[in-house]
Amino acid sequence: MVTQPSAAGLLTDAQLIERARRTPEHFTAIFDRHYRNIYAYVARRLGPDLAEDVASETFLTAFDRRHSYDLARGDARPWLYGIASNLVARHVRAESRRYRALARAGGQESGTADGHADAVAGRLDAAAVKGRLAEALRRLPEPVRAVLLLVAWAGLNQQETAEALGIPAGTARSRLHRARLEMRQALGAEIEMDE
Amino acid sequence: MDEISILRETFDPDVAPSAAAEQRARMALQDRITPMQSRTTAPKRARRLWLPMAVGAATAAAVVAAFVINKPGGGATPAPPPAAHAVPYLKPVSAAQILENAAWSVEQEKWVDPRPDQFMYVETLEMRNPPATEAEKPNGALVPGKARYRKVQMWNRIDGQVQASMSKGKLQVHRQGDGGGQWAFVPWSQIVKLTTPEKVAYYEDHPEGGVMAMPEALAGQYVLPPNVKAAIYRYLARQPGMKVNPDAVNLDGHPAIGLGRVVEGYLSQELLFDKKTYALIGERMIAVADHVNRADDGTSYTHKGDLFRQVIYRKMTIVDQPGDLS
Numbered sequence: 059m060v061t062q063p064s065a066a067g068l069l070t071d072a073q074l075i076e077r078a079r080r081t082p083e084h085f086t087a088i089f090d091r092h093y094r095n096i097y098a099y100v101a102r103r104l105g106p107d108l109a110e111d112v113a114s115e116t117f118l119t120a121f122d123r124r125h126s127y128d129l130a131r132g133d134a135r136p137w138l139y140g141i142a143s144n145l146v147a148r149h150v151r152a153e154s155r156r157y158r159a160l161a162r163a164g165g166q167e168s169g170t171a172d173g174h175a176d177a178v179a180g181r182l183d184a185a186a187v188k189g190r191l192a193e194a195l196r197r198l199p200e201p202v203r204a205v206l207l208l209v210a211w212a213g214l215n216q217q218e219t220a221e222a223l224g225i226p227a228g229t230a231r232s233r234l235h236r237a238r239l240e241m242r243q244a245l246g247a248e249i250e251m252d253e
Numbered sequence: 254m255d256e257i258s259i260l261r262e263t264f265d266p267d268v269a270p271s272a273a274a275e276q277r278a279r280m281a282l283q284d285r286i287t288p289m290q291s292r293t294t295a296p297k298r299a300r301r302l303w304l305p306m307a308v309g310a311a312t313a314a315a316v317v318a319a320f321v322i323n324k325p326g327g328g329a330t331p332a333p334p335p336a337a338h339a340v341p342y343l344k345p346v347s348a349a350q351i352l353e354n355a356a357w358s359v360e361q362e363k364w365v366d367p368r369p370d371q372f373m374y375v376e377t378l379e380m381r382n383p384p385a386t387e388a389e390k391p392n393g394a395l396v397p398g399k400a401r402y403r404k405v406q407m408w409n410r411i412d413g414q415v416q417a418s419m420s421k422g423k424l425q426v427h428r429q430g431d432g433g434g435q436w437a438f439v440p441w442s443q444i445v446k447l448t449t450p451e452k453v454a455y456y457e458d459h460p461e462g463g464v465m466a467m468p469e470a471l472a473g474q475y476v477l478p479p480n481v482k483a484a485i486y487r488y489l490a491r492q493p494g495m496k497v498n499p500d501a502v503n504l505d506g507h508p509a510i511g512l513g514r515v516v517e518g519y520l521s522q523e524l525l526f527d528k529k530t531y532a533l534i535g536e537r538m539i540a541v542a543d544h545v546n547r548a549d550d551g552t553s554y555t556h557k558g559d560l561f562r563q564v565i566y567r568k569m570t571i572v573d574q575p576g577d578l579s
Binding site for chain 2: 086110118241
């Protein structure tokens with residue numbers, strides 16, 4: 059049986075998951091809706107190679123847990139991002155290595171800036187900013203980083219982030235506050251100039 | 254622009270999966286979904302029963318190999334080594350992912366059902382201590398530098414009525430009931446039913462004819478159709494406690510991955526898969542922690558890394574007669 063896209067398109071995530079409890083094929087509509095975004099989030103944290111496996115496993119895990127999904131929540135994104143974040147957390151060293159490499163690349167590029175051409179300078183500034191942010195992300199404890207990146211890269215709000223990670227809203231708020239401060243410090247002058 | 258916006262725009266905002274990656278992920282999900290359709294009433298988990306394949310020689314009869322050849326009558330044709338980019342998980346990190354790759358790889362084999370009068374031929378290299386050491390410590394760890402591989406060759410007729418082995422260069426053939434001897438053999442009619450993880454679980458609790466070999470043992474000691482091997486790997490992937498042993502293993506020149514469960518708190522009982530092809534190439538039992546065993550017959554000390562059993566699966570195929578190797 060194939061889930062009809064037209065029918066699936068009219069249903070909320072919760073309705074699809076409810077149907078998938080009786081007819082598992084409906085779960086492929088959840089995959090079709092969210093796979094690319096989940097992949098993009100994981101790829102930014104772990105790089106494309108690991109992202110492929112982690113994004114895939116996110117949906118296998120979600121499928122296995124469909125019976126415990128809270129059907130009162132129409133949007134499955136916080137649930138899926140929560141599963142993905144937990145899987146990403148298993149690769150904390152790989153994530154750290156990725157940020158270290160990005161930080162190094164940013165540092166190298168910024169060191170070559172000659173300041174003569176605006177376009178070149180702009181590109182190098184961007185590389186330097188990325189390097190500084192990557193270094194700051196690397197230094198953040200994983201639980202704090204997860205909150206920040208669910209907001210910044212997954213586009214969840216604070217409440218959804220708390221739901222995704224299974225933490226109290228106040229905890230999510232304080233972790234986000236801390237993470238934003240760290241990012242501001244890393245950005246330093248640039249952010250003040252822009253403001 | 255605030256720091257959240259900068260973060261959002263600075264790190265590859267448009268990163269997207271390749272079409273092939275998306276397809277692989279969708280197929281993995283579809284595969285997870287499909288067996289659910291054939292799920293029967295979930296059996297209650299009962300006490301596991303292990304019946305050795307046969308008496309005596311059977312304990313040494315451990316097993317078979319993954320790349321099978323073929324005879325016109327039956328068996329599998331070797332799958333070309335799967336391209337690394339083709340397996341479901343490019344860089345598997347968990348036991349479940351490695352087993353899924355193994356299941357996917359084995360499903361690429363072609364298979365012809367054997368006739369009841371054909372034989373499963375299983376050739377292994379089993380590491381054993383010298384006889385004097387075995388006599389002194391029959392359950393002791395393999396002694397580095399002294400333990401050697403011994404070739405074990407076993408033939409079992411598909412109908413379970415005839416078994417043969419090679420002993421000191423001579424072929425010994427036995428029939429069920431000869432001299433009152435009997436050995437347990439999982440019926441072929443049972444084996445061919447094990448086509449999903451759910452059916453493997455059901456078999457564990459309701460083995461046909463009351464003869465049950467653990468799924469791990471079936472995978473190693475029987476020549477199985479590809480879909481049965483795949484179902485067993487997927488069944489194992491769902492078992493709690495399945496872990497990847499991070500210690501490197503080199504089996505007969507092949508880098509291998511060890512997957513298994515810790516038993517008695519210090520022994521890891523592992524299946525070994527080829528790191529590149531995901532073929533099942535052996536098994537081992539290794540201590541993963543120090544352990545002191547105090548018993549009436551003395552105290553024994555086990556050290557982390559002690560190896561208790563190591564078997565290389567050399568050949569697993571269907572043949573026409575005992576003594577045939579291919």
